[in-house]
Amino acid sequence: xxxxxxxxxxxxxxxxxxxxxxxxxxxxxxxxxxxxxxxxxxxxxxxxxxxxxxxxxxxxxxxxxxxxxxxxxxxxxxxxxxxxxxxxxxxxxxxxxxxxxxxxxxxxxxxxxxxx
Amino acid sequence: xxxxxxxxxxxxxxxxxxxxxxxxxxxxxxxxxxxxxxxxxxxxxxxxxxxxxxxxxxxxxxxxxxxxxxxxxxxxxxxxxxxxxxxxxxxxxxxxxxxxxxxxxxxxxxx
Numbered sequence: 001x002x003x004x005x006x007x008x009x010x011x012x013x014x015x016x017x018x019x020x021x022x023x024x025x026x027x028x029x030x031x032x033x034x035x036x037x038x039x040x041x042x043x044x045x046x047x048x049x050x051x052x053x054x055x056x057x058x059x060x061x062x063x064x065x066x067x068x069x070x071x072x073x074x075x076x077x078x079x080x081x082x083x084x085x086x087x088x089x090x091x092x093x094x095x096x097x098x099x100x101x102x103x104x105x106x107x108x109x110x111x112x113x114x115x116x
Numbered sequence: 117x118x119x120x121x122x123x124x125x126x127x128x129x130x131x132x133x134x135x136x137x138x139x140x141x142x143x144x145x146x147x148x149x150x151x152x153x154x155x156x157x158x159x160x161x162x163x164x165x166x167x168x169x170x171x172x173x174x175x176x177x178x179x180x181x182x183x184x185x186x187x188x189x190x191x192x193x194x195x196x197x198x199x200x201x202x203x204x205x206x207x208x209x210x211x212x213x214x215x216x217x218x219x220x221x222x223x224x225x226x227x
C-alpha cells in the first residue's frame with residue numbers, strides 16, 4: 001500500500017507568492033495532521049482534521065496559513081503571502097480509525113519549502 | 117499533556133543494545149508513553165507505545181518503571197540504520213491523536 005503522499009517534495013518560491021502544499025492520506029484513515037519542522041522550533045503541529053473537519057488549528061502561525069480537507073483523500077496547506085520565515089519542511093501525517101485509544105500516526109516524506 | 121525530558125544525544129556501538137531513557141515524572145494515570153523516531157530527511161516513524169506494562173514489538177522494547185515516572189526504549193541490536201532522532205511523547209489516549217514532539221535524543225550508532 002502507498003503511504004502518505006505529499007507534493008511537491010521541494011518548493012522554491014519568492015517572498016509574497018502563494019504556496020500550496022498537498023497531501024493524500026492513507027486510504028481508510030480518518031485523521032490528518034499537518035506539521036512544520038525547523039531547526040529552531042523543531043517539529044510543530046499546525047492543524048489536524050478528524051473526518052475532514054478541522055479540530056484544532058491552534059498551531060497555525062497566522063492568517064497567512066490556511067488548510068482545507070475537501071474530502072477524505074485530499075488536503076491542502078496554503079500560505080499566502082509567503083515569507084522567508086516560512087521556510088521549513090512541512091509534514092503531513094494520517095491516522096486510522098480505531099475503537100481503541102491509541103492511534104499511530106503515519107508520516108509522509110515531507111515538502112521542503114524555501115522562500116527567498 | 118505531561119512534559120518529557122530526554123538526553124540530547126547518545127552513542128551506541130553497532131550490534132550492541134541501545135538504551136534510550138525518558139523522564140516523565142508528571143505523567144498522569146491515563147497518559148500513554150509513545151516513541152517515534154526520525155531518520156535524517158524522512159518523516160517521523162512510530163516505534164512503540166505503552167501505558168503501564170512493558171511492551172515489545174519487532175522494532176524495540178519499552179520498559180516503564182513501576183511508578184511510571186520514567187521509561188527506557190531498547191533497541192536490542194542497533195544497526196547503522198538506527199541512527200536517528202528518537203522522540204519520547206506522553207499523551208492522553210484519546211480519539212484526537214494529537215502529538216507534541218520535544219527535541220528528542222539523537223542516537224548515533226557507530227561501527
